[in-house]
Amino acid sequence: MSSAASASSVPRTRFAGRTALVTGGGSGLGRAIALAFAAEGANVVIAGRTEGTLKETVGLIEDAGGTAVAVTADVSRSAELAALVEAAVERFGSLDVAVNNAGVLRAGQPLAELPEEDWRTMLDINVTGVLLALQAEVKQMRTQPGGGAIVNISSNLGAHLSLPGTTGYGATKAAVSALTKGAAAEHMGDGVRINAVSPGSSDTSMSLRQGESLAQRTERMKTSSPLGRVSSTAEVAAAVLYLASDESASVVGADLVIDGGAAA
Ligand SMILES: NC(=O)c1ccc[n+]([C@@H]2O[C@H](COP(=O)([O-])OP(=O)(O)OC[C@H]3O[C@@H](n4cnc5c(N)ncnc54)[C@H](OP(=O)(O)O)[C@@H]3O)[C@@H](O)[C@H]2O)c1
Numbered sequence: 001m002s003s004a005a006s007a008s009s010v011p012r013t014r015f016a017g018r019t020a021l022v023t024g025g026g027s028g029l030g031r032a033i034a035l036a037f038a039a040e041g042a043n044v045v046i047a048g049r050t051e052g053t054l055k056e057t058v059g060l061i062e063d064a065g066g067t068a069v070a071v072t073a074d075v076s077r078s079a080e081l082a083a084l085v086e087a088a089v090e091r092f093g094s095l096d097v098a099v100n101n102a103g104v105l106r107a108g109q110p111l112a113e114l115p116e117e118d119w120r121t122m123l124d125i126n127v128t129g130v131l132l133a134l135q136a137e138v139k140q141m142r143t144q145p146g147g148g149a150i151v152n153i154s155s156n157l158g159a160h161l162s163l164p165g166t167t168g169y170g171a172t173k174a175a176v177s178a179l180t181k182g183a184a185a186e187h188m189g190d191g192v193r194i195n196a197v198s199p200g201s202s203d204t205s206m207s208l209r210q211g212e213s214l215a216q217r218t219e220r221m222k223t224s225s226p227l228g229r230v231s232s233t234a235e236v237a238a239a240v241l242y243l244a245s246d247e248s249a250s251v252v253g254a255d256l257v258i259d260g261g262a263a264a
Contacts, residue, residue: 103153
């Protein structure tokens, strides 16, 4: 066996004994991120509004030999976030990592036609949801001797790129990027390290246009992305785990774009 092969077959345990919370963990990127943390030894708390999908993620983690619990919570409600953090600490003893991944996309029309209700929904979940989550998480993490690490899931849209039909969504994600940078500076003295990952089109249903099939998306990406494809959920998860791990101990307030060069 080559040394490269033997190194890659060693199980990684960067998060052994740590508690990792992933919001929006019942599907898409959040599910992949939750599975990746569990595979590296974390006790994972998966949150979202739909109990059934959260339990599916827990099942996948347990089938792979990991440990996870599902907690239903709406990130736009501060009381539910406080209860979520409390549940994580009660179950596993600490909150070491939090990934604020829950988000929604309402897009497809120019700004003048964006329904006010869609705008308010995106603001509530994408912006207020991340702000309230940061507040609940920092309050807990700063009481712990080891502090904690938080990764917000933003987007290449907003702070890094604009795309017709996504201006409202991009504005909410630009706010997530700004919240990340500001909160990172304000709370590093509390022992809480905050960063963001900004994905571009990734392999989840969110990157499908209305009525588009997977095959049609594959064709569209060949010409619309410099890389010629969507990012895999594993590629995005790997960036999140890096920013949540001790390997990135001196990385604070970064916003790592994972988009195959779309915003380059
Ligand atoms: N996929 C992409 O191409 C892409 C690109 C850039 C950024 N992103 C961002 O990546 C994140 C994950 O997206 P995804 O692609 O994995 O899409 P997804 O499969 O639709 O996941 C979104 C998750 O957020 C949860 N959620 C939505 N509103 C919530 C609320 N109020 N409270 C708690 N949970 C809520 C959803 O679960 P419930 O509905 O059950 O609550 C769902 O599990 C989002 O923030 C998205 O904006 C995605």
